[in-house]
Amino acid sequence: xxxxxxxxxxxxxxxxxxxxxxxxxxxxxxxALFAFPQWKNIRLTISQIYIVGVQSLLIxxxxxxxxxxxxxxxxxxxxxxxxxxxxxxxxxxxxxxxxLGPVVTALLFAGRAGSALTAEIGLMKATEQLSSLxxxxxxxxxxxxxxxxxxGIISLPMLTLIFSAIGILGGHLVGVDWLGVxxxxxxSIMQATVEWEKDVVNGIIKSAVFALVIVWIALYKGYSCxxxxxxxxxxxxxxxxxxxxxxxxxxxxxxxxxxxx
Amino acid sequence: xxxxxxxTLVGLFVALAIAAxxxxxxRVVNQGMAGNSETFTVKARFDNIGGLKPRSSVxxxxxxxxxxxxxxxxxxxxxxxxxxxxSTEYANTFPDTSSLSILTSGLLGxxxxxxxxGFIFPExxxxxxxxKVCETTSLNNCPYLTEGEEVFDTKSALxxxxxxxxxxxxxxxx
Numbered sequence: 001x002x003x004x005x006x007x008x009x010x011x012x013x014x015x016x017x018x019x020x021x022x023x024x025x026x027x028x029x030x031x032a033l034f035a036f037p038q039w040k041n042i043r044l045t046i047s048q049i050y051i052v053g054v055q056s057l058l059i060x061x062x063x064x065x066x067x068x069x070x071x072x073x074x075x076x077x078x079x080x081x082x083x084x085x086x087x088x089x090x091x092x093x094x095x096x097x098x099x100l101g102p103v104v105t106a107l108l109f110a111g112r113a114g115s116a117l118t119a120e121i122g123l124m125k126a127t128e129q130l131s132s133l134x135x136x137x138x139x140x141x142x143x144x145x146x147x148x149x150x151x152g153i154i155s156l157p158m159l160t161l162i163f164s165a166i167g168i169l170g171g172h173l174v175g176v177d178w179l180g181v182x183x184x185x186x187x188s189i190m191q192a193t194v195e196w197e198k199d200v201v202n203g204i205i206k207s208a209v210f211a212l213v214i215v216w217i218a219l220y221k222g223y224s225c226x227x228x229x230x231x232x233x234x235x236x237x238x239x240x241x242x243x244x245x246x247x248x249x250x251x252x253x254x255x256x257x258x259x260x261x
Numbered sequence: 262x263x264x265x266x267x268x269t270l271v272g273l274f275v276a277l278a279i280a281a282x283x284x285x286x287x288r289v290v291n292q293g294m295a296g297n298s299e300t301f302t303v304k305a306r307f308d309n310i311g312g313l314k315p316r317s318s319v320x321x322x323x324x325x326x327x328x329x330x331x332x333x334x335x336x337x338x339x340x341x342x343x344x345x346x347x348s349t350e351y352a353n354t355f356p357d358t359s360s361l362s363i364l365t366s367g368l369l370g371x372x373x374x375x376x377x378x379g380f381i382f383p384e385x386x387x388x389x390x391x392x393k394v395c396e397t398t399s400l401n402n403c404p405y406l407t408e409g410e411e412v413f414d415t416k417s418a419l420x421x422x423x424x425x426x427x428x429x430x431x432x433x434x435x
């Protein structure tokens with residue numbers, strides 16, 4: 001009997017904890033989203049765009065180049081069997097614009113920027129900087145969380161666009177300059193196939209959704225971590241794992257909504 | 262000054278993102294006929310549309326003049342009706358005796374509608390000149406394809422199975 005009571009109380013406790021977590025995360029999201037209109041915070045946001053966006057630029061550009069190049073190489077070896085290597089352009093462009101661009105950039109962003117955000121906020125909490133801010137009557141949501149939040153949401157779609165453009169140029173580098181696909185057909189069939197709203201804008205929408213989820217998870221995990229060195233390391237790991245899974249899961253749902261029947 | 266450097270680098274980042282958008286918009290994306298230009302609608306009924314899809318192109322001698330807007334089944338006649346949007350640039354250009362056929366680009370390529378311009382009777386030319394029938398509000402008498410007009414001379418898509426069936430039937434009868 002005692003065993004049964006213990007079981008149910010454990011179940012109830014974990015459920016309550018989870019609901020509490022969701023609630024706290026939602027309150028944080030609300031606070032961060034609606035703290036933006038303060039114009040004095042714009043400088044803080046810009047310096048966060050530098051840390052979150054500009055510093056992720058190199059890894060995103062290099063990955064974009066190599067993914068475009070490898071897509072062209074793999075696509076060419078298959079398409080050439082059917083004499084359809086002219087379709088290399090749309091294949092590279094569509095797969096990068098619709099899927100690889102948003103997803104790979106978001107995964108890189110979660111690893112490069114999301115983990116750093118969690119560790120930073122977690123250490124601020126561990127060294128009681130957040131409590132000190134509150135003591136000085138400064139809302140840490142407004143001063144610390146909100147600029148990072150908006151910086152992430154602004155940066156990731158831009159990084160995705162850069163990734164896609166460089167990936168398509170990388171595909172051109174391998175497909176046209178190395179393997180000898182006709183440059184005219186690479187661009188013209190691509191232009192005939194790719195559509196602005198359906199392919200490019202949907203990719204941007206995807207990456208904006210991913211950005212929201214990544215920074216939300218990263219900031220919440222940092223804000224709510226156990227303020228010890230072990231707690232921070234755990235929170236950082238959880239940020240990367242949860243946001244990667246969320247990206248892949250959401251990608252399927254968004255793709256089904258955008259391109260499904 | 263560190264903030265100045267930061268702001269400059271963020272500015273460069275934004276400029277790079279804009280450059281990437283421009284590249285995607287100008288080099289990668291479908292240009293022209295993107296819905297911005299004005300069009301007029303023409304209907305056509307086919308027996309079989311094969312693999313034709315909305316947004317397939319309408320070509321005259323290989324030049325794209327419009328797109329397929331909508332495909333639906335006629336409720337009582339049970340044949341597919343295709344609505345085409347043709348750029349107003351080509352208004353009063355194609356005679357209403359023009360014919361439409363569903364063609365395939367290459368062996369495995371996508372299907373499109375080929376428009377073969379028809380002819381205009383000499384007496385109609387006179388009517389255009391003297392009666393200005395294409396400039397009035399009711400365009401019923403205009404011998405060119407106009408808004409809402411139906412094209413009657415259509416050729417359906419080539420269905421490989423039907424073709425093979427016909428050859429077998431022909432050989433069987435010999």
